[in-house]
Amino acid sequence: MAQLILYGTPISTYVRTVRLLLEEIGTEYELEGTNFLKGETQSAAYLAKNPFGKVPALAVDEAVIYETIAITSYLDTVFANGRFSPTAPLLKARMQQIIGIIDSYLYPKAIGAVVIRPVGK
Ligand SMILES: N[C@@H](CCC(=O)N[C@@H](CS)C(=O)NCC(=O)O)C(=O)O
Structure with a gap:
């Protein structure tokens, strides 16, 4: 192992x-x-x-x-x-699409506003 x-x-x-x-x-x-x-x-x-x-x-x-x-x-x-x-190619593509969206568009905006909140908010 x-x-x-x-x-x-x-x-x-x-x-x-x-x-x-x-x-x-x-x-x-x-x-x-x-x-x-x-x-x-x-x-x-x-x-x-x-x-x-x-x-x-x-x-x-x-x-x-x-x-x-x-x-x-x-x-x-x-x-x-x-x-x-998933093994089905379309479902696999969808999974990677969602991961890509989160990485590229959600994470940069959410990290400083939701996950680690600015002081005073
Ligand atoms: N693309 C990277 C992103 C990892 C990432 O942004 N990690 C943050 C913590 S959540 C980090 O190490 N930040 C330190 C820095 O930016 O200096 C992955 O998918 O692992």
């Missing part, structure tokens, strides 16, 4: 996405606290894992995967036999 180390902090919505899947799959993993709010994603050691300085990143034995869609796709394929993704 591969050793999984997830780098990130629980407040991150993207880290939460990966953790939800890991919990649903029921596989063991270690959460290695990496808090972007404290600048920990900008250390040389972390940038060697993800040069974009974002969490999450997932170490799978010696390899490191970053970008949530890549991590979840890998976990679903390898640990869940694809049961969290």
Whole structure:
């Protein structure tokens, strides 16, 4: 069984996405606290894992995967036999479409207004 180390902090919505899947799959993993709010994603050691300085990143034995869609796709394929993704091409396209919409259009607007609320609002 591969050793999984997830780098990130629980407040991150993207880290939460990966953790939800890991919990649903029921596989063991270690959460290695990496808090972007404290600048920990900008250390040389972390940038060697993800040069974009974002969490999450997932170490799978010696390899490191970053970008949530890549991590979840890998976990679903390898640990869940694809049961969290549709196989029909149109449905698969729809799933990726929704993920793309959230990543590109919802997340940037929602993160500072809903998830981490500005002081005084
Ligand atoms: N495209 C990335 C986005 C990840 C992301 O934006 N993570 C945020 C936390 S939710 C982060 O690390 N922010 C730190 C920063 O921007 O410096 C993914 O899909 O994993």
